[in-house]
Amino acid sequence: MRPRRRTALNVAAALMAAGLLAGACSPGEESAAQAEPSPQAFAGDALQETEPGELLALTCSGCHGGGSEAIPDYSQFDQAELETKLKTYKAEMDGTTVMHRLMRGYSDADITAVAAYLSAQQGSTP
Amino acid sequence: MTWKPHRRGVLAGIGTASLSLLAAPAIAQAQPRIIIVGGGFGGAAAARFLKAGLPDARITLIEPQKRYIACPFSNLVIGGLRDMEAQTFGYEGLKAVDIDVVQDRAEDVDTTARRVTLGSGGTLSYDKLIMSPGIDIRWGALEGYDEAVQEAMPHAWKAGPQTTLLRDQLEAMQDGGLVVMSVPPAPFRCPPGPYERASLIANYLKTRKPASKLIILDAKDQFSKQPLFLEAWAKHYPDHLEWIGASDFGRVASVDPGAMTLSTDFDTYDADVANVIPPQKAGEIAERAGVADQTGWCPIDPLDFSSTLQPDIHVLGDATIAAPMPKSAFSANLQAKLCALQITRELRGQPLAPTVLANTCYSYVTPDAAVSITGVYSNEGGALSSIEGAGGLSPQGAAQSVRAAEAAQAAAWFDQITRQTFG
Numbered sequence: 001m002r003p004r005r006r007t008a009l010n011v012a013a014a015l016m017a018a019g020l021l022a023g024a025c026s027p028g029e030e031s032a033a034q035a036e037p038s039p040q041a042f043a044g045d046a047l048q049e050t051e052p053g054e055l056l057a058l059t060c061s062g063c064h065g066g067g068s069e070a071i072p073d074y075s076q077f078d079q080a081e082l083e084t085k086l087k088t089y090k091a092e093m094d095g096t097t098v099m100h101r102l103m104r105g106y107s108d109a110d111i112t113a114v115a116a117y118l119s120a121q122q123g124s125t126p
Numbered sequence: 127m128t129w130k131p132h133r134r135g136v137l138a139g140i141g142t143a144s145l146s147l148l149a150a151p152a153i154a155q156a157q158p159r160i161i162i163v164g165g166g167f168g169g170a171a172a173a174r175f176l177k178a179g180l181p182d183a184r185i186t187l188i189e190p191q192k193r194y195i196a197c198p199f200s201n202l203v204i205g206g207l208r209d210m211e212a213q214t215f216g217y218e219g220l221k222a223v224d225i226d227v228v229q230d231r232a233e234d235v236d237t238t239a240r241r242v243t244l245g246s247g248g249t250l251s252y253d254k255l256i257m258s259p260g261i262d263i264r265w266g267a268l269e270g271y272d273e274a275v276q277e278a279m280p281h282a283w284k285a286g287p288q289t290t291l292l293r294d295q296l297e298a299m300q301d302g303g304l305v306v307m308s309v310p311p312a313p314f315r316c317p318p319g320p321y322e323r324a325s326l327i328a329n330y331l332k333t334r335k336p337a338s339k340l341i342i343l344d345a346k347d348q349f350s351k352q353p354l355f356l357e358a359w360a361k362h363y364p365d366h367l368e369w370i371g372a373s374d375f376g377r378v379a380s381v382d383p384g385a386m387t388l389s390t391d392f393d394t395y396d397a398d399v400a401n402v403i404p405p406q407k408a409g410e411i412a413e414r415a416g417v418a419d420q421t422g423w424c425p426i427d428p429l430d431f432s433s434t435l436q437p438d439i440h441v442l443g444d445a446t447i448a449a450p451m452p453k454s455a456f457s458a459n460l461q462a463k464l465c466a467l468q469i470t471r472e473l474r475g476q477p478l479a480p481t482v483l484a485n486t487c488y489s490y491v492t493p494d495a496a497v498s499i500t501g502v503y504s505n506e507g508g509a510l511s512s513i514e515g516a517g518g519l520s521p522q523g524a525a526q527s528v529r530a531a532e533a534a535q536a537a538a539w540f541d542q543i544t545r546q547t548f549g
Contacts, residue, residue: 052479052481054467055464055467055479055481056481056482058460058463058464058467058481058483059460059482059483059484061463061542061546062456062459062460062486062539062542062543062546063486063535063538063539063542063543064542065542065546066538066541066542066545068537068538068541068542069534069538070531070534070535070537070538071535071538071539071542096520096521096524096528096531097531097535098486098498098500098532098535101500101516101517101518102484102486102500102502102516102517103516104502104515104516104517105482105484105502105503105513105515105516105517106482106502106516110482
């Protein structure tokens with residue numbers, strides 16, 4: 001018979017029983033400070049539903065974030081500006097950039113969620 | 127019990143008093159052991175994003191090469207427009223965030239004991255294994271093309287010494303020579319890659335060896351970004367590039383490295399330089415781990431890129447069956463981020479939800495002009511599907527300013543994705 005697999009839950013319970021969890025700190029902040037630029041720490045908290053913007057935004061950072069002129073960083077935009085820009089790309093049927101073609105695949109609700117998530121990540125006003 | 131049930135809320139039956147004790151940091155302290163096999167755009171990105179999401183997990187990357195040579199942009203090296211150094215990345219950025227980088231080959235995987243055997247003979251145990259093994263060549267699948275032939279007829283489909291070899295052969299060729307490229311049937315790594323390479327070889331011939339010519343012998347009639355490549359070739363390389371599709375008997379049936387010939391069903395081509403892009407499969411460790419099926423590629427659940435064949439193993443990148451998502455560095459990097467986030471959420475007891483994914487691939491058609499293909503995909507319902515009305519190609523007949531803008535975006539993309547993957 002296959003060895004019983006550990007689950008996150010029972011490992012955590014075992015560690016708690018052993019008193020190993022004292023002083024547990026926020027995992028996200030620590031790693032974010034370790035490398036520049038670093039992957040964003042995932043923002044979700046336990047037991048919450050999946051944040052749709054967090055999943056949607058995974059695609060964005062494949063191109064954006066390098067600080068080049070050719071591909072702008074979204075950090076310069078607040079949530080409303082991001083949402084407007086993304087919806088404009090979606091609406092401009094004669095647009096020539098990859099963003100025009102990409103945004104047509106996202107619902108307005110997707111765009112709102114990703115704009116909210118990205119702007120929250122960079123600390124601007126949601 | 128597996129980790130999978132967490133998706134559907136294993137914690138639901140636990141009272142609220144217990145829940146408050148199981149805050150996210152507590153679960154993250156469980157120190158799961160996660161092994162990643164392969165240090166490319168999938169594996170290295172997975173390691174970095176898992177470390178970000180699960181800072182207390184023990185993350186080990188197994189990769190035999192000390193330095194990673196990137197395939198994207200390596201066609202510019204072959205075209206004489208870029209140095210190999212610009213393609214080369216180390217693992218210092220992973221080590222700096224406390225990822226254990228084991229420079230060894232993963233030889234085997236025991237999926238029952240959940241253990242990886244290394245080339246050195248040692249073993250490593252995992253709770254989760256992420257495999258991003260890239261491709262291997264199906265030696266012999268094209269008659270005459272076995273492993274020894276890659277020196278005479280380089281494939282250059284894994285960037286590295288093969289890239290340099292093909293570049294050197296092009297440089298050594300006399301003006302007036304014939305370059306022949308063979309393109310296999312799909313699926314293969316980087317669907318537009320052969321045609322970008324052909325463009326940049328033709329550019330080299332046109333500018334440096336103008337009496338020379340490139341012939342592409344293709345096992346297909348349709349290929350990625352076809353109208354854009356055909357437009358660019360007619361405009362820039364009418365005397366230096368000829369594409370012969372399957373309907374015109376372009377499919378190469380056999381090669382003879384001694385005679386330097388490539389034979390289709392009707393013709394034999396004498397090449398001065400032969401670039402044989404051979405049939406491919408998932409990196410060999412995938413087969414040994416039992417995550418590849420009879421096609422040679424790896425079926426996955428696109429929700430989190432978990433293997434549908436083995437428990438506690440995820441597969442990323444070129445090795446996977448993820449169509450319509452292409453075998454690209456962008457895809458591998460995105461799949462890595464998705465997989466890392468889903469594993470993070472799973473270990474925190476959070477449910478997994480489907481999402482929208484996308485891919486963007488640029489191809490150079492001249493040194494200062496590029497074209498792109500994009501796709502947008504849903505991973506809902508157990509399969510990836512293209513979202514209708516989205517994605518597609520750069521406009522045909524566009525001004526050079528549009529092509530130049532995409533060339534600049536391609537360069538910015540490369541900088542960003544390599545920084546994000548390797549640190």
